[in-house]
Amino acid sequence: MSPRTPGADLPEHPDFLWRDPEPKRSYDVVVIGGGGHGLATAHYLAENHGITNVAVLEKGWLAGGNMARNTTIIRSNYLWDESSAIYEHALKLWEGLEEDLGYPILFSQRGVLNLAHTLQDVRDSVRRVEANKLNGVDAEWLEPDEVRKICPVVNTSGDIRYPVLGATYQPRAGIAKHDYVAWGFARRAHRAGIDLIQDCEVTGFATDGDRVTGVQTTRGTIAAGRVALCAAGHTSVLTDMLGIRVPLQSHPLQALVSELLEPVHPTVVMSNAVHVYVSQAHKGELVMGAGVDSYNGYGQRGAFHVIERQMAAAVELFPVFARAHLLRTWGGIVDVSPDASPIVGRTPYDNLYLNCGWGTGGFKATPGIGWALAHTIAHDEPHPTVAPFTLDRFVTGALVDEHGAAAVAH
Template identity: 45%
Template sequence: MSYSGLSLLGHAITGNRHWPAIIAAPDMRATYDIVIVGGGGHGLATAYYLADNHGLSNIAVVEAGWIGGGNTARNTTIVRSDYLLNSSFELKNFALGLWADLSRDLNFNLMYEPRGYVDLAHSDGELEHFTLRANAMRLGGADASILTGDALQARVPELDLSNGKRFPVSGALVQEAGGVVRHDAVAWGFARKASKAGIHILQNCPVTGFDIVKGRLNAVETTRGRISCKQAMISVAGASSHVAGLAGVDLPLNSINVQAFVTEPVKPALDAVVNYNAGLSYVSQTDKGEFVLGGATDGYGSFARRGSFERIEDVLARAMQMFPFLSRLRVMRHWSGTADIPMDGNAIMGPTPIQGLMINGGWGYAGFKATPAVGHQMAELLATGKTPALIAPFALDRFTSGTEQDDAGLGPYPWLH
């Protein structure tokens, strides 16, 4: 069904007793053309674009848990494209353009709000780097501005710019098209549209192995049986190294925790996403009035999905330097997700050494903002067999060819990570 004002009124009159299921629950077939391992935002977006752009529907999305239960719902909902490297900027900016129309395309309200992303610089040198990044963004066709002093205070009136701070604010890079998107709605919206196109979404169906003969993929093994297929894509976020390992593919990834938390709700007080770069702490306010806070990774390998109190303290201390009024609010909920990060801090997308097996992983904490672009581009790869130019720089073989995409600021060397 299509959502509309009339359909909402009709269901309200009948007591909301006749809403159809958003996602069908089909029986699993023995054979599909394509199997997408992972029912998060990236996997579901790929399924949607395979149907919408390429007319393909003999596809299964196999998810170990439930739709909206993984990292897609464990992030802080921020979307932006303020990157310096051409490869990173072009992909994220393509995604930012797609976000603007996705609610209409999916007939599902994703609650995209371009409320502005404000990235704070804490020294003249850092502000000079931000100016370089803003100029590169403008050359690439994105909006960006540098604000200092009174102009920055006017843009974020709640921000404390007084002197005497440990890390004073010298200015900020502002991208007004940046903002937030409702994260679980992204999963449900893509899943609903893909299911409507005839794609099978199989929940609670973990992958247990891959049938590979002479370097070619023949089938995907699951807890519900064997699925023969011509192609498969692994898109499982923090579990990438484990699932790829089932196929004998060794990925250069570290898996670490990323935390986030929200305060109790209050009246609207902040209309932008603000990021504090000295140690990393970012803050936004939800439509319900809660302040969402997050920061850097915990810095050590773990699959535990629970974070350290030390990181919570770091994030809160910096957030209160920006917005002292936050000290009067209580933290209400806390959660953590597993991020997989390569040594150069960028994603891995494209073919693996196994013929017919594709990989989409290594997104760290940058994956959510790129969701529609990843789905669009990986669908093109699966449908045509040709790697699109936007994702070509993120190939797995870049680590052997020496063409790392260094977004981590750490260099392409493992001993610096």
């Protein structure tokens, strides 16, 4: 049964993940964006803070945006203390999320390899491993023969254009089934009494001085005590309605999957130099991606020249994939900040909260940012893991520059 099938007038049934209610006239909290971050925030508002008079508004269908258009990699091996803290918090939640939600999410801790192809890559990689260890994040430096043991299908020959000189390795990293993650959060939020309202686009805001009093939508005006923006690449569209200038650029991010194959790729492999990353999904398809498109836009589709580059890079690293057939491609809309780090916290409006700028790292942060944003909304004070990522850092200059971690989508 489709997750969208249940209606507001239907009785509770174990096959129903959630209902499709009509919006009420007012809520204590309105979360704009029904993707992973919005659903996780709603879940933790109920579970951690007892706040259940909440609506999650989604202009399309739940988890139909970036949550359905990402490549599901989960890791926490970021360089800077601030970044590793939020992603490690998220990874620890991932490790118990299936039990917490009571729903299968197919979380597979198969490890992530980040390949080094030059001496500078090696220096940077070893530095990151040591920084990870200081922050309590599991990380190792592997020599080429050790890389081959972890992932035998990687081409570690010394006479290729991009020889593998080693790799960082995070064993606890992995992948999960993105749809199942969203459905698990939605199911728990629904059972807590939270309204999940689809086909409800926000078209404006009602304000009283420096306070947002409600949201105007295609399904009427909804009063709100507090409002949280979890709209990823479309965040700036919403903030523009309020005259808030947010330093974001929205870029398409393309990815693709192959036909179904027998299990041959046991881990996740990423390479900045060759500019590709590859994992094998649970059903058997190869999931591949690279960097974001350089232009700004909202197109959710693939393009031949991007596909061609991704496939060429994949075959460079994995000659065994040369005869794999492309099955489908897609694009998501990522929101990128000047320092390639998220923007989370309060805004010039007293009761309006930002959650954006995650770029290509949004999926892996899902439970962590849901936990932290729910705390921020409930207490009107940033959770410690997101305190470094407030909007005012672009005034103070206290940036968290993670461009190295975002050279390829991840």
